[in-house]
Amino acid sequence: MLTNTSFAPVQTMIESTNPATGDPLGRVTVTTPEAITTAMHNARLAQPAWERRGLRQRLALMHNLQNAMYRNLDRIIDCVVAEQGKPRFEAFSEFWPSIELIAYYRRNAPHILASRREFINLSPHRRHSIEYRAHGVVLVIAPWNFPLVLSMSPIVAALIGGNTVLYKPSEYATQTGEVITRVIHEAGIPRDVFQVIQGYGDVGAALVSAHPDKICFTGSVATGRKVAATAGELLIPLTLELGGKDAAIVLEDADLDRAARGLAWAGMFNAGQACLSIERIYAMRSIAEPLVEKMAQVVRESMHLGAGADPQTTVGAITNEAQIKIIESQVQEAVAQGARVVTGGQRLQNGHNGHSGRGRFYTPTILTQVTPEMRVVKDETFGPVIVVVPVDSAEEALRQANDTRYGLTGSVWTRDRARGLALARQMRVGNAGVNDHIVSASMPHLPWGGVGDSGYGRTRGMEGLREMMTTQALSVDRLTLPNELFWYPYSARKMTLMRRIMQLLYGETLIDRLRAVLP
Secondary structure, eight states: OOOGGGSOOOOSEEEEEOTTTOOEEEEEEOOOHHHHHHHHHHHHHHHHHHHHTHHHHHHHHHHHHHHHHHHTHHHHHHHHHHHHOOOHHHHHHHHHHHHHHHHHHHHHHHHHTOOEEEOOTTSTTEEEEEEEEEOSEEEEEOOSSSTTHHHHHHHHHHHHTTOEEEEEOOTTOHHHHHHHHHHHHHTTOOTTTEEEOOOOHHHHHHHHHTOOSEEEEESOHHHHHHHHHHHHHHTOOEEEEOOOOEEEEEOTTSOHHHHHHHHHHHHHGGGGOOTTOEEEEEEEHHHHHHHHHHHHHHHHHHOOBOOTTSTTOSBOOOSOHHHHHHHHHHHHHHHHTTOEEEEOOOEESSOTTOTTSOOOEEOOEEEESOOTTSHHHHSOOOSSEEEEEEESSHHHHHHHHTOSSOOSEEEEEOSOHHHHHHHHHHSOSSEEEESOSSTGGGOTTSOBOOSGGGEESOBSHHHHHHHTEEEEEEEEESSOOSSOTTSSOOOHHHHHHHHHHHHHHHOSSHHHHHHTTOO
């Protein structure tokens, strides 16, 4: 079971600060163990009535939620920018897929969750169907790096499916969690149907141990293993998204100008604090050096560190101190082991316009002359750091790209789309692209998730909605027989009949099958 010993000390309040300026943003009260018990009890009581409302009524409330999000667009964006320190444009980039997810499910949920008929030749006199039912209470534990879209994806799917939701935002995204909660309640979704739980890791552990009916966790591998261990003991179905060490393969025929812009952006977007960020590039040796030069030029000309509210900012702050220490240590260790810093490699206390000197920033960094044993090549960095490795063949690039315990996203950059797709299909990842890395992978229409240490299960898309459901097989008689074929009593006559049926259905030749119906 999860215990408090692995997490932060128990505290009664969480104060949120702006990572770009150090300014305080607000405080929330940590949810007590007694309140967690009450919240779970209320969620269980509310769930049957919420499911009985039916899909049509729940989708009508999702329409309200879509409208409420649009009305509160600036309020939501302002909160994400302040609490995460990301540029306002990037906060918009997170908002758009979140509201589109609602629109997508409103259009497609009736089809995705529709009952489907199955004809079964072993019992043709019965009508068989497969239907979808809610799990019950779904626990959503969300991360801090994309606190809006990575919260809304499982929340919306769970609510549409007729589940009630307990939602724990990260302790580094408490204010965003509060805004999400207010907007959901403004849309008319009952308070017992959707409840927010605030706290540190010990609160998350208590929620998992409270035995929800389904868990959707996004976070680190280490914490994910603990969640999975407890869920395994309690036999709770689980969706895990645990990060990545994502790679891009650049072939010799790639458009280097376009690739340099796309690769640099995909590595530095959200200051690299994205599980789908490019952290490793395997480039054909003939074009590796010019590619690095072009990427460095993109960094110098287009990347300006600063507070997210500043319109000049293109790379925001590092959200918490623990993360910037990981970035620093990986880069410093790599340099000590022989890596070359092409650009960046420094921690700053303020962005391009000074501020107060209390912010956390790390300069966009490109490293070359790295080796596979370096932590910056093996371990997730989660910062604005890209390593570029020259390779001699596409096969070598693919082998090195797949030489990781992670498997979230990957991409291939080439003018030959057919060749790119062939390589992309061989990348052991949940989402692979050609000539794009992040944008297509972020679309709410597509399933999201990884393999290996990147987790299992899916959110978004058809698969993400169905993952919030259990399947129920139903069977009803069309024709009531006095005695079924497989019931007692057994007899030689029944055995002969069964053999003839099998011969008719599975005989090796047409003549063999026809003989089954002949006297």
